[in-house]
Amino acid sequence: MDKKKLTERDICTKYILPAIKQAGWDIHSQVREEVSLTAGRVIVRGQMGVRSKGKRADFVLYHKPNQPLAIIEAKKNTLPIAAGMQQALGYSDLLEVPFIFSSNGDGFIFHDKTGLSATVETELSLDQFPSHQELWDKYQQWKGYQPQTLAIITQDYYEDGSGKSPRYYQAHAINKTIEAIAKGEERALLVMATGTGKTYTAFQIIWRLWKAGVKKRILFLADRNILVDQTKTNDFKPFGSAMTKITGRKVDTSYEIFLSLYQAITGPEESQKAYKSFSPDFFDLIVIDECHRGSAAEDSAWREILDYFSNATHIGLTATPKETDEVSNTTYFGDPVYSYSLKQGIEDGFLAPYKVVRIDLDKDLQGWRPTKGQYDKNGELIEDRIYNQQDFDRTLVIEERTQLVAKIISVHLKATDPMAKTIVFCQDIDHANRMRQALINENPEQVAKNRKYVMKITGDDAEGKAELDNFIDPEQPYPVIATTSELMSTGVDAKTCKLIVLDQRIKSMTKFKQVIGRGTRIDEDYGKLWFTIMDFKKATELFADPGFDGEAEVIYQPGGGESTVQPEETDYPKGKDGNDDDEVNDPATKYIVKGISVSVLSERVQYIGSDGKLITESLKDYTRKTVKQEYATLNDFIRKWNSADQKQAVIQELEEQGVIWDALEDEVGKDYGAFDLICHIVYGQPPLTRKERVDNVRKRDLFTKYGEQAQKVLNALLEKYADEGIAPIENVAVLKVQPFSEMGRPTELIKGFGGKAQYQQAIKELEQLLYR
Numbered sequence: 001m002d003k004k005k006l007t008e009r010d011i012c013t014k015y016i017l018p019a020i021k022q023a024g025w026d027i028h029s030q031v032r033e034e035v036s037l038t039a040g041r042v043i044v045r046g047q048m049g050v051r052s053k054g055k056r057a058d059f060v061l062y063h064k065p066n067q068p069l070a071i072i073e074a075k076k077n078t079l080p081i082a083a084g085m086q087q088a089l090g091y092s093d094l095l096e097v098p099f100i101f102s103s104n105g106d107g108f109i110f111h112d113k114t115g116l117s118a119t120v121e122t123e124l125s126l127d128q129f130p131s132h133q134e135l136w137d138k139y140q141q142w143k144g145y146q147p148q149t150l151a152i153i154t155q156d157y158y159e160d161g162s163g164k165s166p167r168y169y170q171a172h173a174i175n176k177t178i179e180a181i182a183k184g185e186e187r188a189l190l191v192m193a194t195g196t197g198k199t200y201t202a203f204q205i206i207w208r209l210w211k212a213g214v215k216k217r218i219l220f221l222a223d224r225n226i227l228v229d230q231t232k233t234n235d236f237k238p239f240g241s242a243m244t245k246i247t248g249r250k251v252d253t254s255y256e257i258f259l260s261l262y263q264a265i266t267g268p269e270e271s272q273k274a275y276k277s278f279s280p281d282f283f284d285l286i287v288i289d290e291c292h293r294g295s296a297a298e299d300s301a302w303r304e305i306l307d308y309f310s311n312a313t314h315i316g317l318t319a320t321p322k323e324t325d326e327v328s329n330t331t332y333f334g335d336p337v338y339s340y341s342l343k344q345g346i347e348d349g350f351l352a353p354y355k356v357v358r359i360d361l362d363k364d365l366q367g368w369r370p371t372k373g374q375y376d377k378n379g380e381l382i383e384d385r386i387y388n389q390q391d392f393d394r395t396l397v398i399e400e401r402t403q404l405v406a407k408i409i410s411v412h413l414k415a416t417d418p419m420a421k422t423i424v425f426c427q428d429i430d431h432a433n434r435m436r437q438a439l440i441n442e443n444p445e446q447v448a449k450n451r452k453y454v455m456k457i458t459g460d461d462a463e464g465k466a467e468l469d470n471f472i473d474p475e476q477p478y479p480v481i482a483t484t485s486e487l488m489s490t491g492v493d494a495k496t497c498k499l500i501v502l503d504q505r506i507k508s509m510t511k512f513k514q515v516i517g518r519g520t521r522i523d524e525d526y527g528k529l530w531f532t533i534m535d536f537k538k539a540t541e542l543f544a545d546p547g548f549d550g551e552a553e554v555i556y557q558p559g560g561g562e563s564t565v566q567p568e569e570t571d572y573p574k575g576k577d578g579n580d581d582d583e584v585n586d587p588a589t590k591y592i593v594k595g596i597s598v599s600v601l602s603e604r605v606q607y608i609g610s611d612g613k614l615i616t617e618s619l620k621d622y623t624r625k626t627v628k629q630e631y632a633t634l635n636d637f638i639r640k641w642n643s644a645d646q647k648q649a650v651i652q653e654l655e656e657q658g659v660i661w662d663a664l665e666d667e668v669g670k671d672y673g674a675f676d677l678i679c680h681i682v683y684g685q686p687p688l689t690r691k692e693r694v695d696n697v698r699k700r701d702l703f704t705k706y707g708e709q710a711q712k713v714l715n716a717l718l719e720k721y722a723d724e725g726i727a728p729i730e731n732v733a734v735l736k737v738q739p740f741s742e743m744g745r746p747t748e749l750i751k752g753f754g755g756k757a758q759y760q761q762a763i764k765e766l767e768q769l770l771y772r
Contacts, residue, residue: 194517
């Protein structure tokens, strides 16, 4: 067996795995092969979204499941032994493991980050691979683990037998929190972007501490019923009969895991303070969900619960740590033990990227002034001043503005997907009601099919609130459009939401992140890979704030009349006292006017670049930049194309880097192949259609050296190329379909060339002729 001819996978199974086994590792519990670390970033082009290639380690070695120690990256034997080291070091940064190995089957290069080895990198033979005990001892020393804390730190995760395991960042959050508590820390803060599985992470933390016996009675606090109910029926389900939800201010102390709304156990009256039914030392652990919403504020009514149970360990969960002059989570909890940002979630492919459609209406930017002595619809004298975007739907309503916004939303849905789940964030409940009516009037056909096509889902509306579960459920088509103000801004797990409309002034970064978080979940089963933010109130100017860490990278395709000029970043005003009070304390008097002409001044589609700033970038510019990172010159690209055994491999490689062929074909033309699309768009060469390339081959009449049957096959392959591109002719399975199946069996057709090797050579020559 020639080692040089073995694939990378062969090297893994024939050389690396035996070396690991020989060193005494348990293959079933301590070794995993081909471990997916990230899902692969979703790249969006036009109305298409595809995944780039995710990061995957050849081997990860564990002390116990979800407690990784080492990474091994394998390469073919034709490459040097250290060829995989830099790649493996990148993976080790993700997993935060100190032991990294690279191998080509001849031995290992061992990189030790602990500083406990004589040299950082050492070459080892196959039979010198270190044992689990050797690495575990070093790891404990490196982490500073104490013998008395090991039982807690190494407590098993919950496993349900389905094979589900935490993502790498969830494992970090769980392990770091457990380690902090094992060291005696009494407060811990976890910052994880919306949609990254905070509740599942909290469950594993609680489970491990509970099973280790260090935290026996636990209270999970949230401020919305839906959050408590989702937690109880989903992630916390394994607690079974040990768990209860506190309702009706009745307390049964016989349980071990308690879930509660803050409001269910406290209130302004002493009789409402049900938490005092427990002794102050009853709970060992309190987990506070969405802790940015008040419990850590010094003057919060909810803070008294934490003060009462001050001897318990407190863990705060949030997507948006609140830092203002009045409230600070980090002051209460300390610095986060772990943070996982929206930007990182999008980069890893666990969260959905987005594009931003910003629409400027003339009255929003230019303002509107009533005529002297003008009265509104209700007979109120309108105060004489200029009203602008800050006022609309707060102090003054222009009915035509509401109708125009509803029309723009409806036109967008009709052009993309009329059944795409949509949340419209309105200024207040009154605005949500008017927006619902306007959307119904814009979509009579859809409403005729189902009256729940548009629903107002706000805290004051029992029927609307009853539809919240249906809106969230991917299997329930209705409601499609939800108008809301505050109720759906947080804690609503709407995986299939594809459009978020902002017709509400949002000046708080905390609230903005929460609202954007309604769309960041991915649900590939239902085709949800990305989403659109439609902004009428300049809320997306917050993207320019250093406090925003979101990132998406997609392409602008300007339509008729759309501006391609990126607007300058502008300062966004805060409330009078520097906080967010102005957006919720709307005045009691609202003027309502009708008969005012409102129109769109400009519409621009923008995306979030790698630096988190709004950018405008054409499809061609993006493709040019992406391809030139790999192939700086036309000669580099042609050299790679001509030397590739399979042209489809080059096409696939470019797709993984973010080139979306369907979108390029839409822009340049569907008759061009991948080679010409790249040569034309990236390097400025005049393109040839696939048919023109076929005609050029036929003009040369170069098939005469083959027999009649082989010539028929080659001509049919040319037709196939002209119709479908290069992929079919490179796959021998094409001989099983028409018209080849009518010419004979694949073996017979191949025999017409003299055998398989001669057939493959003929295909190679055919490709050379096509791309001459």
